Structures are given as C-alpha cells and as structure tokens.
Amino acid sequence: MDLSIISRTGGAVLFWRGPDFDRLDLTGPVVANWVNKGVGLFGDYDLGPDFTLFVPLPAGLHWRELVAILSVLLADGRVVLGTDGSPAPDGDFHAFVPQGHEHDERLVDAEEVFVYNPPALALSTPVDEDFIDVNSAIRAYPDVTPRRLQSTGTLIVGGQEVQWTDSPDDSSSGLLVANSTPGPEEWATFLGHLLRGGESVLANGMDEARIADLAGSLGEVRGRLGVWTK
Template identity: 85%
Template sequence: MDLSIISRTGGPVLFWRGPDYDRLDLTGPVAANWVNKGVGLFGDYDLGPDFTLFVPMPAGLHWRELVAILSVLLADGRVVLGSATSESGVEDTAAPEGEFHAFVPLGHEGDERLAPAEEVFVYNPPALALSTPVDEDFIDVNSAIRAYPDFTPRRLKSTGTLIVGDQEIQWTESPADSGAGILVANSTPLPDEWATFLGHFLRGGETLLANGMDEVRIANLASSLGEVRGRLGTWTK
C-alpha cells in the first residue's frame, strides 16, 4: 500500500469533525499531499528505519495525527501509538525506549513522558489553524509542515512498523474490499481495527473521524454521507 490510489481519488476521502463544529473535508489528492509534506518535515529529522514517532493521542485521533502516522509508516519509520480503552479513550502508554520523537496536540507538550524526546512536534487542533503558539523548545507543526512540497522524491511503500500500546500491528493485512463504504470513528481506532482502517483509507475509502461529537449526531452525519461500512473505536452505549 502507498499513496498511488488516494492521490487519484476524486471527492472527499476524509471527513474530520472536531469540537465546537470544527470541520474539514480532504479529497484523496489533498490528503496525499499532506502526507508527502509530512515526509518532508520528518525527513529533516532522519526519517527512516531508526526514526520512532510517539503519538500518545490524549484527545483522540486528529486528522493531523493521521497524516503524521502515515508519513512515518510509508517512509519506513516506526510509530508508537497510545492504545484506546473503554474507560478513558486512551491509556497512559509509556514512551518508547531509546531515541524517539513525539507528536502531540497543543496543551499536552508538557507531558512528562515526552521529556526524553529528541524533538516534540506540537499541532494546533483547530482544523485550519496556520500556526501553533509554542516556544522555541517545540516544533510548530501547523506552520512548519506547510513549507514542504506536495510531492516527495522518496519511494513510499508500506514498510514501517506500527505499535499500538505494546502490540505490533500487521497494518498492511487488511481486507481486499476495504475501500467500500464509509468507516466511522467516534474515538481512536482500537488495536485490531488499524489494519482495516489504514487499508480502507489508502484504497480511497471514505472515513469519518469525529472528536467530541455525540453518538446521535455522528450517526446522523455518517448516514447522510452514504452507506456505513463499519464503526471504529469505543462508542457510548
């Protein structure tokens, strides 16, 4: 799997909905461009087999986190994610051993688990925020990533390693028909859902990611977009 399919997919592939009715719809080519920009950004920090990105995801899965995750996985890096739980939405996953970089939303850059990180990339959650108000000890993702080109000279392919909690995920092993229908996530996908989720997305399937949206509203929105293939993450009962 790579970006070859979504880069040619017309229409939105990613619908992101945040708190306070914040929203963003990304077409396949635009999503691919953002991933390429992420490859450029992390490439300046030696992105490759020895590069580890820690994404604790305390606020659920944001579209910028998805871009960062794919940028690293498709460029042969290693991603360590927080593991979703039914109680809090994400468990207090320990930071990786050895050298690592971290990727967190604004307000979480002071997490003590990030103290050993080589660099801490901080993004501003509002969908179209152009910058992140952090000091020089941190990297302003929203501003920095826009400086990189929409294309990368690297050959991108599914060679990276994905760790969720303490479990290595075989994320390239997804159903061949995973591009059909809409996947709806009301929280971070559970560990056993990541292969289906990433396979669906990279094959041009539509995905709705919601952060802070109640179940009735997200269900109504999903049904208005088309046929719902399945639900990801922990849902309120």
Template identity: 80%
Template sequence: MDLSIISRTGGPVLFWRGPDYDRLDLTGPVVANWVNKGVGLFGDYGLGPDFTLFVPMPAGLHWRELVAILSVLLADGRVVLGAGSQEDQADGAAASADTPTALDGDFHALVPLGHENDERLAAAEEVFVYNPPALALSTPVDEDFIDVNSAIRAYPDVTPRRLQATGTLLVGDEEIAWADPADDSGSGILVANSTPQPQEWATFLDHLLRGGESVLANGMDDARVADLASSLGEVRGRLGSWTK
C-alpha cells in the same frame, strides 16, 4: 500499499469533525499532499528505519495525527501509538503512567497544543506540537518545540522518496500487521468517534489508502456522528469506543 490510489481518488475521503463544530473535508489528493509534506518535515529529522514517532493521542485521533502516522509508516519509519480506548484517553493520570516500553531508545513525539509538557515526552529528541483547530496556520509554542502547523506548510506536495508500506506500527507494545491488505476494503464509510482500537488500525489504514471514505469525529456525541455518517452514504463499520 502506498499513495498511488488515494492520490487519484476524486471527492472527499476523510471527513474531520472536531469540537465546537470544527470541520474539514479532505479529498484523496489533498490527503496525499499532506502525507508528502509530512515526509518532508520528518525527513529533516532522520525519517527512516531508525526513526520512531510517539503519538499518545490524548484527545482521540486528529486528522493531523493521521497524516503524520501515514508519513512515517510509508517512509519506513516506526510509529508507537498510545492506548486506543476512549476510557484511557479520558484518564490522563493513568495514561501518563502507562508509557509504552516500545519507546526504549531514541524517539520523537507528536502532540496537540497543551500536551507538550506531558512527562512521557521528557526523553523525546524533538516534540512536534500541532494546533487542533482544523485550519489553524500556526501553533503558539516556544522554541523548545516544533510548530507543526507552520513548519509542515513549507514542504512540497510531492516527495522524491519511494513511499510504500514498509514501516512498523505499534499500539502500546502490540505490533499491528497494518500493511496486510484487507479482503473487504474500499466500499462503504468507516466512522470513528474516538481513536480506533488496536485491532481496527489495519482495516482503517487499508480502507483509507484504497480511497475509501472515513469520518473522524472528535468531541461529537454519538447521535450526531451517526447522523453525519448516514447522510454521507452507507456505513460499513464503526471504529473506536461507542456508547452502548
């Protein structure tokens, strides 16, 4: 898997819906461009086999986090994600005490604004902080942190690197075989109302990189997420924790 398919996919493939009706629809080429920019940004900090990016995702999966995850995974890096359940994300105290042991050694971190002082990040070499509003151009952080929204825009939409599925993905301490192609990928819409569960990441990333449509909803109630997905087409499956 690489960006060769999604970079030629017409129409939106990623529908981001955030709190307060924040929204962004990204085409395949635009997603690919952002991933290439991320490769450029993290490349300045040693992106490769010895590079680890910790993404705790305290408020669910954001489109900027997804771009960063793909940038590292496709450039032979290592991504460690926090716990995948909505309950874990809501319990900040429990999450802080549950730092993955996979973070032993040097690592970098990516968090939304307001979480840059999380105690789990104390040992990070660099902390990349993004501003969650969909089109925010900068992040108001001091010089101890890296403003992702501003910094990433300085990098080109293409990269001279050969990108392929050579990176390592861990959810907590569980390694995910994300690079193995799924048999039923590509058709229908995948809908996430929170961070995907560990066993869902391989299907999700394969679906996206093959040009399949996905909805990421953060802060929307289940009924609105379901209505949105139904209005876009046939729903193939749901990711994350759903209220029964």
C-alpha cells in the same frame, strides 16, 4: 499500500469533525499532499528505519495525527501509539502531540516534540522555541516527495506490533465511522480503507447523533471503529 490510489481519488475521503462544530473534509489528493509534506518535515529529522514517532493521542485521533502516522509508516519509520497513559518508547524517539500536551512528562526524553494546534484550519501553533510548530512548519514542504513511499513502516499499538497492511482487498467499500481512536485490531482495516480511497468519518468530541446523521447522508456504513457509548 502507498499513495498511488488515494492520490487519484476524487471527492472527499476523510471527514473530520472536532469539538465546537470544527470540521474539515479532505479529498484523496489533499490527504496524499499532506502525507508528502509530513515526509518532508520528518525527513529533516532522519526519517527512516531508525526513526520512531511517539503519538500519545491524549485527546483522541486528530486528522493531523493521522497524517503524521501515515507519513512515518510509508517512509519506513516506526510509529508508537499511546494507549491509556502508556509509557514512551525505549531508545531514541520523537513525539507528536496537540497543543497543551507538550509538557507531558513522558516526552522529557524526546529528541524533538512536534506540537500541532487542533483547530482544523489553524495556520500556526503558539509554542516556545523548545518545540516545533507543526501547523506552520509543515506548510513549507512540497505536495510531492522524491522518496519511494510504500508500506514498510512498523506500527506499535498498546505494546504490540500491528500488521497494519493486512486488510481485505475490498476494504475501500462502504463508510467507516470512528468516534474515538481505533482499537489495535482495527488499524489495518482503517488504514487500508483510507489508502484505497474509502470514505471515513473521524470524529473528536462530536455528539454521536451528529455522527450518525452525517454518516447516513454519505452512504452505507461499513463499520464503526473505536469505543462507542451505545
């Protein structure tokens, strides 16, 4: 898997809904452009087989975290997702967190801490010089990358390596709806679905009734990801 399909997919493929009615609908080419920008940003910090990005996910999966995860996985890097306060990875690593979590004690040994401002259209992140303002920095990189991107990266969830490329060939059909971070066994389905141009609703702090209404207006729901209360 790579960006070849999603970069040519018309219409919105990722519907992000955050707290306080924050929202963003991203087309396939826009998702691909953000991933390419992420490759450029992390490329300045030696993105490759020896690059590890720790993503603790303290507030549930955000669309910017998803872009960062794909940028690293498609450029042969390693992503470690935090679950239930799991520790930082051993060895050298970088971290990617929302504003307000940059002082997490697990990040004290990180080589660099990338901090994003959660509101959908925030252009910058007010952090001091010890941290990297993702919202501002990533916009400086081009929408395309000269790198050959392919699914060669490593994904670790809950201490277990996830075979994230093992998704069914028909995984672009229907709509995937997530009300929290996908579980370890769901990442292959989720990423395969997205990269093949499938539609996904990614919610963060959104009422379940609103998610159901939105999903119902978009089409047939293929599946629900993450933990739901009902």
